Amino acid sequence: MSLRRNADFRRLLCACAFSLTGDWFAFVALSGFVYHHTGSAGWTALLFAINSLPGVLLFPLIGPMTDRFDRRRLRVACDLGAVVPVIGLLVAFHAGSVAAALGCLAVLSVLAAVSGPIPETALPNLVAARDLPLAQTLIGSLYSAGLLVGAGLGGVVTAAWGTSATLLVDAASFVVSALLVARIERPLSSAVATGRLRVRADAAELWRFLRSTPVASALLWLTAGLRLSYGMVGLLPLFALDRFHTGDAGTGALYLAQGLGAVLGPFAGRLLAGHSHRRRLYVAGAALAVFGLGYLLLAHSTGLGQGMAAAVLGHVGVGACAILALNGLQLTTPDHLRGRVMVLVFSLSAGLQGVSTLAVAPMAATVGTTGTTLLLGAFAVAYAIGWSVVVSVTGPPRGRGRRLTGLPTC
Numbered sequence: 001m002s003l004r005r006n007a008d009f010r011r012l013l014c015a016c017a018f019s020l021t022g023d024w025f026a027f028v029a030l031s032g033f034v035y036h037h038t039g040s041a042g043w044t045a046l047l048f049a050i051n052s053l054p055g056v057l058l059f060p061l062i063g064p065m066t067d068r069f070d071r072r073r074l075r076v077a078c079d080l081g082a083v084v085p086v087i088g089l090l091v092a093f094h095a096g097s098v099a100a101a102l103g104c105l106a107v108l109s110v111l112a113a114v115s116g117p118i119p120e121t122a123l124p125n126l127v128a129a130r131d132l133p134l135a136q137t138l139i140g141s142l143y144s145a146g147l148l149v150g151a152g153l154g155g156v157v158t159a160a161w162g163t164s165a166t167l168l169v170d171a172a173s174f175v176v177s178a179l180l181v182a183r184i185e186r187p188l189s190s191a192v193a194t195g196r197l198r199v200r201a202d203a204a205e206l207w208r209f210l211r212s213t214p215v216a217s218a219l220l221w222l223t224a225g226l227r228l229s230y231g232m233v234g235l236l237p238l239f240a241l242d243r244f245h246t247g248d249a250g251t252g253a254l255y256l257a258q259g260l261g262a263v264l265g266p267f268a269g270r271l272l273a274g275h276s277h278r279r280r281l282y283v284a285g286a287a288l289a290v291f292g293l294g295y296l297l298l299a300h301s302t303g304l305g306q307g308m309a310a311a312v313l314g315h316v317g318v319g320a321c322a323i324l325a326l327n328g329l330q331l332t333t334p335d336h337l338r339g340r341v342m343v344l345v346f347s348l349s350a351g352l353q354g355v356s357t358l359a360v361a362p363m364a365a366t367v368g369t370t371g372t373t374l375l376l377g378a379f380a381v382a383y384a385i386g387w388s389v390v391v392s393v394t395g396p397p398r399g400r401g402r403r404l405t406g407l408p409t410c
Contacts, residue, residue: 008126008184009135015180016119016142019079022173023112026086027051029093029166030101037098050105052350055113059347062114064202066339071118071188072181078115079178082108086171093163117342122188124330124338130275133327137266140323191336206340209333214394216332216341218281219325220348222387226288226321227349229380231356232295233258236311238369244304253304257311261294264312265319273324277331284324285388290317292380299373322349 004010031047055062065074085104092100119139127135210217236258240250269287273280294314301307326345333341356376363372 006127006131008186009123011180011184012119012122012126013138013142015075015079015177016139018173018180019115019177020142022170022177025166025173026089026108026170029163030089030105033093033101033163034098037096047102047105049354050102051109052354054106054109055116055343056347056351056354058110058113059343060199060203061197062117062347063206063340063343064197064199065114066117066121066343067189067191067202067336068194068197071122071339072184075115075118075181075188076178078111079174079181082111082174083171085111086167086174090164090167093167113346117339117346118188120326120330121339121342125188125190125335126184126186129331132330133270133273133275136327136330137270137323140266140319140326141263143262189335202340206337206344209337209341213332215281216329218387218391219284219328219332220345222284222288222321223325223345223348224352225380225383225387226291226318226325227352228356229288229292229376229383230318230353231358231360232373232376234357234360235364235369235373238364239298239301239307240304242369243301244307246304250304253308254311257308258315261312261315261317262319265316265321266323268316269320269324272320277328280324280328281391282388284321284328285384285391287317287320287324288387289381289384290314291321292377292382292384293317295373295377296381299370299377 027047034047085107088104088107089101092098092104120136123135123139124132210220236254237251240246240254244250246253265287269283273283291314294310294312294317297313298307298310301310326342329341329345330338360372360376363375367375
């Protein structure tokens with residue numbers, strides 16, 4: 001019903017779907033190209049760092065840009081601008097230049113870091129407050145669905161027609177996304193676009209808001225706990241190969257289970273939380289505990305079927321926790337600050353998830369795959385319990401108001 005009666009939301013949702021699917025098309029082709037020309041898994045892993053670092057490093061600039069510039073024009077400019085480095089990838093592939101391909105990926109990553117938070121930032125301006133949880137659930141589920149569909153189709157298209165066809169599909173997805181966003185009629189911001197960046201003053205304003213709005217602080221701390229635990233997801237292939245002895249097919253099955261759980265999680269979280277702000281906080285905290293519980297069960301699984309069930313359960317918790325926290329921040333934050341808060345969430349998630357992923361390798365070498373999974377799973381459960389206790393003691397808000405108040409800084 002939200003899609004049928006709200007054309008602007010429908011355009012934004014479709015734009016995100018096209019863009020995210022196209023991103024995975026290009027990433028699949030690029031991964032194969034780099035590995036083929038270097039023969040090194042380390043170079044392939046470098047792609048993930050280049051893909052995520054710009055959002056972390058450029059956070060002080062991207063946040064104010066999202067609040068000070070016209071969000072529609074900014075998103076359209078980023079989408080159309082992304083066509084240029086995609087064409088650069090075509091040239092790099094034909095020239096066999098890994099360095100040029102990585103440079104094009106870096107440009108694409110910067111543009112994605114600028115445009116990525118805009119949908120979440122603008123969503124409260126496009127849908128009614130009562131529809132916002134469902135709308136954010138739909139937008140959030142696209143990230144997992146884009147991985148499932150984009151990576152899968154990208155591999156098929158690359159195998160059937162080559163990398164050039166894959167990159168052309170990616171370029172076309174950016175053009176379609178730009179056209180859809182350009183047709184959105186409602187303003188993506190209720191604040192006046194000044195076009196001027198005041199990095200220090202904008203950062204100070206964001207800090208004052210977080211200190212004076214404890215619910216926002218609490219939700220950021222919850223996001224931090226989720227991402228610090230997330231490194232254990234990188235151990236899924238080791239369970240398939242060393243524990244279940246199912247080879248690459250088992251790895252694919254576990255990643256499929258991960259994606260399925262991540263798609264179902266936002267909808268399960270919304271169903272349990274309803275429209276109660278108080279319940280949303282409790283369900284979000286419980287979802288982090290479910291993530292840890294799923295991986296504790298995975299550590300004790302003896303077969304692929306049990307492992308897949310545990311992965312689905314764990315990532316239902318991930319999807320529910322991430323989307324409920326994001327939705328709570330949307331409701332809490334005024335429009336003129338929402339861009340900075342959303343960019344902070346994205347940057348915090350990328351940075352802490354990277355730290356967690358890097359920590360997993362030495363931990364696995366020391367205590368083994370099972371021991372590392374048990375430690376991080378227990379950490380997620382303990383963090384969720386501690387966070388929920390603090391929220392309960394300090395008194396979560398009641399009612400259905402648009403603004404959430406009443407919690408001291410967590």
